[in-house]
Amino acid sequence: MSNLTPANLQELESALLQRRQELQARLDPEMHRSDEPDELVLTEPDVADDNAVVADVLNDTDLAELELDLAVIVEIDAALGRIKAGTYGTCTACEEAIPLARLRAMPSAHCCIACQEKSEQRQGFPHNASL
Numbered sequence: 001m002s003n004l005t006p007a008n009l010q011e012l013e014s015a016l017l018q019r020r021q022e023l024q025a026r027l028d029p030e031m032h033r034s035d036e037p038d039e040l041v042l043t044e045p046d047v048a049d050d051n052a053v054v055a056d057v058l059n060d061t062d063l064a065e066l067e068l069d070l071a072v073i074v075e076i077d078a079a080l081g082r083i084k085a086g087t088y089g090t091c092t093a094c095e096e097a098i099p100l101a102r103l104r105a106m107p108s109a110h111c112c113i114a115c116q117e118k119s120e121q122r123q124g125f126p127h128n129a130s131l
């Protein structure tokens with residue numbers, strides 16, 4: 001069971017919504033582009049092929065970041081869904097209450113620190129059998 005007060009829930013929900021808005025803004029390039037036509041003029045039309053490769057790498061990095069942002073939005077949506085369902089603040093693995101300090105630091109947290117560490121150990125070292 002979670003031991004969050006309604007005020008705690010409200011605080012964490014608005015933190016989630018605010019974070020979601022920030023991520024959404026980053027994911028929507030149209031919002032940045034619309035009234036900044038000068039930026040497009042700055043790109044040089046006759047860049048060497050080497051630079052094009054660098055640009056490709058940068059694009060990949062951007063893409064990876066976007067995917068991360070998207071994953072965080074999915075986590076935030078899941079957390080908002082748990083607030084609605086009344087299960088927010090309870091570890092989804094061991095069903096212990098997640099400490100308020102952890103939720104404040106990471107409002108989308110769906111499990112307690114102990115379970116988080118356990119799942120990271122399971123996923124993090126696939127080749128440790130050779131030791």
Ligand SMILES: [Zn+2]
Binds near residue numbers: 093111113
């Ligand atoms: Zn747990």
